[in-house]
Amino acid sequence: MTLAYFYSAELYGLLMFFSPSGEKKDTLLSVEPGLLIWTVIIFLILLFILKKFAWGPLLKSLNDREQSIKDSVEKAEYLKQEAEKLLAEHRQMLSKADEEARRMLAEAKDMAEKHRNDMLAKTQDDAAKMIANAKAEIEREKVSAMNSLRDEIASLAVMAAGKIIEKNLDPSKQKDIIDSFINKMPQN
């Protein structure tokens, strides 16, 4: 019972600008100009004070920090790119150097091989030449020896014939003659 009355009274009070008698009432929905003006004044003063002492510095520090973070991030990004570029460059250089070294090594190997082959060929050549020379020399010597031997034998035969003719000799004498002949022969 009381509850029904209670709520109806509240709603009644809440929604009525004016009482049924027409007299103006202060209810929840009636605007009081005084309070309204106070609100506006307080808000404006607050806005002024806070703008000067709070929002200004706060926004400044906020913006500064955001700017510095943005700058830092951008700088970090730039540095990272730079580092990556450098790294790539280094890698390229390294691979180039590697390749160069490999190439030089191969070149050197080639050169050495060639040199060795040249040397070998030259040595073989030389040896062959020397052998040929020696052979030719020997041949020449042989021919000359044969010639001189032939001459010698001819003259010896002639001499021996002369001696045989000169005296008829016994075998001991013959031996003597040969010995003496041999002794008369040049030593070499």
Add this chain to the structure above:
Amino acid sequence: MTMFTFSAPPADTVVNVPLKEEENWIMHHIADSKVISIPPFEIAGITIDLSLSKNILMLLLAGLIMIIVFSLAAASNSRRKHPSGIGNFVEMMMVFVRDEVVIPSMGPGGVKFLPFFFTLFFFILFVNLLGLVPGMSTGTSSISVTAGLAIITFIMTQVHGIKNNGFVGYFKGLIPHGVPVFVLPIMIIIEFLGLLTKPFALCIRLFANMTAGHIVIYALIGLIFMLGYFVIPVSIAFSLFIYLLEILVSLLQAYIFTMLSALFIGMAIHQEH
């Protein structure tokens, strides 16, 4: 108490008990009461009573707390390179208002209005929250206070709309393009009413939201005296629930009021949207 005198409700709802003024205690708790009286004066037929009342004290208190809190935050933030403590918290809220409320509603041009929206947001928030402190009253549960705030938004909207589009351009821009001539008279009336309903809606929304929770809490507590002590657990549990809900509502209403204000001002500045 003296300002709330009701004539008795219709007889069919009133059973037995005649209404005594003292029984209308909910209204007493919600309504304003004078602290320091200043004699009212009259301008253009409106009686203006600048007496300091409970609600004005609450507004002043909220303002004072704001000045202290934000000055401390500013000092804390300019001292350090990285924010911490109160400066960090305030900055988080500021970034929220800037990035979630003002910039989406107004575009990048909203940055120069930031101090206004910060003040609006935190003022409403602090007044709302102050009303949840036992023994205090909620400034924003008075329609005069919310009307004051709505009028500030209204004036900001008109001033910046006119400033950016020119006086004629602004009022011309209110009417959408390509409207047939015969609809124009109606459109002009509708758009003009629209100008006024926007702040009116702002005012009523904040007022109603902040008042409703309090009325419900008072009513729930009132049940104890209406029905007897056995409802105490229920009353307390429900009151606590509503109370927690009101913390959410305080934040939400500050956010909505600020966002709609930003939207209205943004729309007045960029009328083509």
